[in-house]
Amino acid sequence: MTDLKPACLEALAAIEADPLDLPPAVAAHVSRCTACAEARVAWLAMEDAPPAQPPAGYFDQLPARILRKLPARPRPQGHAYLWALAAALLLAVGIGGFYLGRANSQQMEEASLATAPLERATTLPETPFLENDDTMTRLHKLKPEEAKALIDRLDAKESKP
Amino acid sequence: MQLPALDSPYHGPEIQEWVAAAQAGDQAAFAKLVERFQRDVYGKAYSILKNHLDADDVVQETFLRVYRALPGFRGESSFRTWLITITTRQALNFLGRTRTTHESLDPTPEGQEHIALRVEDNQMSALLDQEARRLLREALPRLPKRQKQALMLKMEKDWKYEQIAQAMDISVGSVKAHIFHAIQNLTQLVKGGRS
Numbered sequence: 001m002t003d004l005k006p007a008c009l010e011a012l013a014a015i016e017a018d019p020l021d022l023p024p025a026v027a028a029h030v031s032r033c034t035a036c037a038e039a040r041v042a043w044l045a046m047e048d049a050p051p052a053q054p055p056a057g058y059f060d061q062l063p064a065r066i067l068r069k070l071p072a073r074p075r076p077q078g079h080a081y082l083w084a085l086a087a088a089l090l091l092a093v094g095i096g097g098f099y100l101g102r103a104n105s106q107q108m109e110e111a112s113l114a115t116a117p118l119e120r121a122t123t124l125p126e127t128p129f130l131e132n133d134d135t136m137t138r139l140h141k142l143k144p145e146e147a148k149a150l151i152d153r154l155d156a157k158e159s160k161p
Numbered sequence: 162m163q164l165p166a167l168d169s170p171y172h173g174p175e176i177q178e179w180v181a182a183a184q185a186g187d188q189a190a191f192a193k194l195v196e197r198f199q200r201d202v203y204g205k206a207y208s209i210l211k212n213h214l215d216a217d218d219v220v221q222e223t224f225l226r227v228y229r230a231l232p233g234f235r236g237e238s239s240f241r242t243w244l245i246t247i248t249t250r251q252a253l254n255f256l257g258r259t260r261t262t263h264e265s266l267d268p269t270p271e272g273q274e275h276i277a278l279r280v281e282d283n284q285m286s287a288l289l290d291q292e293a294r295r296l297l298r299e300a301l302p303r304l305p306k307r308q309k310q311a312l313m314l315k316m317e318k319d320w321k322y323e324q325i326a327q328a329m330d331i332s333v334g335s336v337k338a339h340i341f342h343a344i345q346n347l348t349q350l351v352k353g354g355r356s
Contacts, residue, residue, distance in 0.1 A: 004345075004348070004349050008348065012341075012344075012345050012348065016341050020209060031257070035348045036348060037253075038348070039344050039345065039347070039348040040253070041246060041249050041250045041253060042246065042344050042347075043340075043341060043344055044209070044249050044253070045205070045242070045245050045246040045248075045249040046315055046340060047208075048321065048322075049201070049204040049205045049207070049208035050204065050208060051200070051204055052203055052204045052207035052208065052216070054203060054207075054213055054216075054217075055213065058203075058217075059199055059200065059203075062195065062199050062203075062220070063192045063195045063196050063199070064192075065221065066191075066192070066195050066221060066224045066225070067188055067191075067192050067195075069221065069225055070188055070191070070225070070228055071225075071228075071229065
């Protein structure tokens, strides 16, 4: 072990004798020497203190007074990691949902295009031969005897002046 | 070594549970610790300051400091020893501050640092708490056997001098001498480590 300086030896002896009543020179040394100051704290802390009598009700109120002054403790880093993980997960779900939504909306567009010809068929009259009441359809539907009667009537009309 | 029976309210299993819970931020558990140890803390502060108002200031300051420092408490000593050591340091700091404010504004003696240039008390105390724990871990194995034994029974088990004397089969005066020499040797090791 290293040898202590005379000032430290003197201080330790004074601390052992009475840690609360140090001679001025020793007190000045202890205020500058961390090791001696710590020796004083350690020695004094180990001494049993006589029971003290505070004002009535002091100990009943003290815990609540202390609790009111407690600072909020910063969360441990493990929780910060979990929060970061949750945020990343949320971001991934959000981005995935966005692209999925886009994909779905394109499919819906294709489906709506497929219905367009039907709409046109009902609204645009560009297929006159499909009409049930046009002249050709009516001719095709005539029975042979009705067709013969029609031809006869037409011949009769042509033969008239 | 025959160990005396301990039925102290300071070493029940519930203390460790409350400490662990308070370390995780459970304020209700910390309130239980305050309830259990408030008389010791107040008694120690009062024995140094001899004044209720000052002792009350130190008690509150100590418990707030302990709450902030709890996550770093690793059980190198008993919780009560740790708490009382912090109380003692706070009370001595308070005493020093009070004396300083009563001093006149004489010029600072040569070679002595002005009070305004010193590290703030709380910062210094926090550093000392950490430093003391580190030094204790490093220096304890180098102490003579009887000194180490007496010191550990005091710090880890928080036994009274009488209990340690009984366990080591020596007088109370010898126990005090062993513990003081242990502190002296630790001081030497601290000085040696820094020089």
